[in-house]
Amino acid sequence: MKAKTISEIALAWKRDKQRYVKQSTYAAYVLILENHILSSFGDCDSLSEKLVQEFVLQKLNAGLSIKTVKDILIVLKMVMKFGVKNGWMNYCEWDIKYPTTVINKEMEVLTVTHHKKILEFIKQNFTFRNLGIYISLTTGLRIGEVCGLKWSDINTDSGIITVNRTIERIYVIEGERRHTELIINSPKTKNSCREIPMNKELLAMVKPLKKVVNVNFYVLTNEEKPTEPRTYRNYYHRLMKHLDIPRLKYHGLRHSFATRCIESNCDYKTVSVLLGHANITTTLNLYVHPNMEQKKRCITQMIKFLKK
Incomplete structure (x- = not known):
């Protein structure tokens, strides 16, 4: 076996990987x-476990x-596997430990009052840019997806928005x-390409517009050119x-x-599909945190069932 350094292996891995992944993914790697x-x-x-563990800390x-x-470790492991496959280094198994003292930040979301306040303000103060915020709050679209939305993606007959494009600036x-480069791409994963129904208020807002706009224009600018996420x-x-x-x-806003x-007790699978998550586990981990009342209700229901 002719050993190579991680720098040498990474160079070869980059050339190989570039052929198979999206430009934005490659840039991130x-x-x-x-x-x-x-x-x-x-x-x-x-890459011994001791070395990698020290790096993590x-x-x-x-x-x-x-x-x-x-x-970072996902990329490091991909480089290592590529090196092993080509006979340039030996494989090392890692069992990396993370400190338990790290406190998970609580997810920040709008209060119901603020959520309503924004929706109401936009209804009274319509602009194309404001419409994007309304769409994110009522459909869960990511900022890149909203920036990439064209009028052709909004079907007022079926009342459905189709998400099949995203805009991002990559390094x-x-x-x-x-x-940096601004690129227009397909969404994050195949699950991110999705259809989302509009609520009645949003449909009422866009229906008259759809009759007069150029369907090839971007929604946020109502022009041929989009706005980029940073500006928006x-x-x-x-x-x-x-x-x-x-x-x-x-x-x-998506959160x-x-x-x-x-x-509002929507079933978790439907929420997962609306958000374009790859699997329901992501949705459950992010958003489903039962409070004490829900826990009590669950126990009560279970005891009731046992008494039948």
Whole structure:
């Protein structure tokens, strides 16, 4: 076996991987390699558990989240497997431990009052940009999906929005040259391509517009060119400030939509499909956190069943 360093293996892995993944995914992998992996493991020709465990603790101490560190390890493992497959290094099994003291941040969502306030304001103050926020709050679309939405994706006869496009700005590293690119892509996963019914108010808002707009135009700009997520995010924050609503990430609108669905007793599978999650487990882990009342009700129902 001719041993190679992680830097050498990563270079070959990048060339191979680029042929199979989306441009945005490839850019994310390269960024992880450049920012985290190569500086720590570049000169290594093996990846022992001890070495990787030490790396994990360093990254957590530097302020990275457990999720971010796990994402880095996914790339590191792919590089290692590629090296093993080509006979350039030996495979190492890792059993990585994460500190239990790390407190999971509570998901930030709008209160019901603020949720209603935004919807009501947009109904009274219609603009194409405001419409996007209304759509996110009533359908759970991600910011990139809203920015990528065209009038042709909105069917007022069936009352359905089809999600099949997303816009994102990616960070591209090409040797010494680093720059960003705005790309229009298919959504995150195949499950993210989905159909979502509009509520009556949203349908009433877009029905008269659909008769006069150019179907090839983007909804947020009502022009041939889209707006990019960063610009739209800034607009959203200015609007929330104007409405005196506490700062919340744009993604919090999607969380708020999902939370309202769960609170109103929608079945979890349907919520999962509406959100475009790859599986129901993601939805359950993110949004289903029974409170004490629900727990008591569950126990009571079970005891009742036993007494039948």
